[in-house]
Amino acid sequence: MASTAIDRLDGLSSSAAIKGPARVATTANISLYGLQTIDGVALAQDDRVLVKNQTDASENGVYVVDTGQWRRSTDFNKTRDVVKGSIVYVTNGTVNATTLWIVSAENPVVVGTDDITFSDGIVLPEAQEMTVVSRAAGFTAGNDDNDSFQRCTAAITIAIDAVATLDANWHMWVSAQGGAVVIDPNAAETIDGSATLTIPDGYTALIVSTGSAFFSDKMSTTIPAAIAAAVAAGISTKADLLNPFTDIASATTTTIAGVASQSVRITGTTTITSLGTATAGTVRLVKFAAALTLTNNANIIIPTGANITTTADDVMFAISEGTTIWRILWYRGALVTSDWTTGTKTTPGMPTPAQIAAAIAALGSAAAPFVSSQQTITAAGALTLAHGLGARPTIFQAELVCTTAENGYSINDIVPLMCVDFGDTSRGCVITADATNIYVRYGSTATTFALPNKTTGTGVALTNSSWRLVIRAKLS
Structure with a gap:
């Protein structure tokens, strides 16, 4: 059995899809030798480094720092270790702290011979505190239960205060862990268009308010930590989001659903006022190749309510609400603007749980079962x-x-x-x-x-x- 020290250096399993975390990731081509500073962090011997920017891309991978020649970590040094979709988490750095990097090279990857490429880094949101409450008897949920996790250990009914009295983006998780749980909105108000919602024993549901009604995420049996992190980061679980971007020239109406790939790169500098028609529920990961204006209007709903001037390599995630209406769920890149929630951060980040809840509420039940x-x-x-x-x-x-x-x-x-x-x-x-x-x-x-x-x-x-x-x- 490997020692704890070796596990920290070389990862827990060479065949695991999620590799051991790296302390930093490179931002440019480097010499794979000696102690050095990368992304603002002074490295020490045995630190793990994600090397992703080498001029010779076959040199990319995860390395262990040494005072002499660096070596590849043993969980990233053989063909079976590196496959399309392998994930590396980076913990520190001025640019790359708390980012996920996903191998985008096609299989099989011969380490040391084939180019190893990574998708754009995905910034994970900061951890947010959530109140967890155990319930064995029915109660009425209100503003004090916003952003809470209700662990129900018996078959109970949860009433909800009048929707008009709840905070904006009000939401809560309800987990049935001892019998079915009934969600019963106030008076004639509805949830998913019905008078009540029954959450079967063993299921969990996210309940959100639109300001006039309630909706759920239609329940899941479990919420694994890795999936929860991916959802919070705005990542689709569909493999084709990792496919190479398909180029579309910018136009006043740029139809991003007009290609089969869910990953689209918009080229050119023409101002965009519409993203074209699509079936409700269609999603696209969109990358911009140059500066242009993305116009906030009835067809392109931007969280800030203002136009966006893009820069090269900015990325956004959009979902269709049907016909020509697209909602931008998140946007990130070099653009400097106010944070969508607090107005304090300078770089657009990933959505907070409240923003995710608001997006689900805004979508309503258009594509829901x-x-x-x-x-x-x-x-x-x-x-x-x-x-x-x-x-x-x-x-x-x-x-x-x-x-x-x-x-x-x-x-x-x-x-x-x-x-x-x-x-x-x-x-x-x-x-x-x-x-x-x-x-x-x-x-x-x-x-x-x-x-x-x-x-x-x-x-x-x-x-x-x-x-x-x-x-x-x-x-x-």
Whole structure:
């Protein structure tokens, strides 16, 4: 087993995609020899350095500093160590502190022979304090719960104060860790277009306010630290964001969705007033090759509310809200301006959690899956549910939610189900849809659904009034 000292020098595993952190990263071609100062940091023997700017790009990689000749770290010195997508985190430096660098060279990479290139460094946001609260009983969330993490250890209902009384960009995380949690906005206010939202046991949801309604991120089972950091940095998990940038010439209307690549470089200096048409939810990572004016207007929504004069190598992340409307989620580069949140920083940074919440709220449910409210079950009855997806959905999930305990099931138990009972086709339900509505027809048997008893496994008929039906649907 490697010693702790060797692990710090050479990383934990040569095959890991995320390499051991480097103290600094180069900003220019250097001599790979002796103690020296890089990016404002005086190096000591055994420091790890990300070398990324060599004239001969085959010399790039992660090195261990020595008083004599430097050597490549053992987690970055063989072909299987270096693959497209490998990540190196840099901890210190005037320019490169707290940045992530991703190998962009195509596989296979023969170390010492092939050029090793890196994508533009991604600046991670500063850590922000979040209040974590454990809850075993229902409560009403208000401004004191803004930017909090609610760990719910029992099946509870969380009411929310009137949306008009909440702070701008109000948001909170809710994690169901002991039973389903119901989010119940004030009075007639809605969440994701419905009266309530049920978070199943084991799931976590981000709840955000738009100032007139509430929306969720549609829940995730877990939030791994690496994914959370990537989301906070504005990185898509799609591999094609790492593809080479596709050039598009600047024009009054520059259609950034007109190419297949999600990474676009805009060349030229023509003032841009529109980014063209796109389907809602389309994303683009955009790099600028030269100085031009990006105009803030109804079609290009910039967080500062002001025009941006770009410089070479500035980068922004944009998402379409449908038709010609694009929202800029973050922008960074050499541009000097006020920080979007505090007005104090001089370099545009990555979004804070509040900015991410605001962006989700602004997008609303335009591209979100449809989740119905809890529907009453009536033998031979029918439902017509407007889904708002804009096209016919092709993926459906039906769930039964227990509202009165019976047959071993507890209140708020959720059971995904097959719609038709093939042992008795007059039980269950059938679901069809068009571009506007989802249609549900219940079976004609008085006890419409049957399930195994939760405790004994014996097949039992369910009491219609003790259960509710929830339909989920999305586009393929």
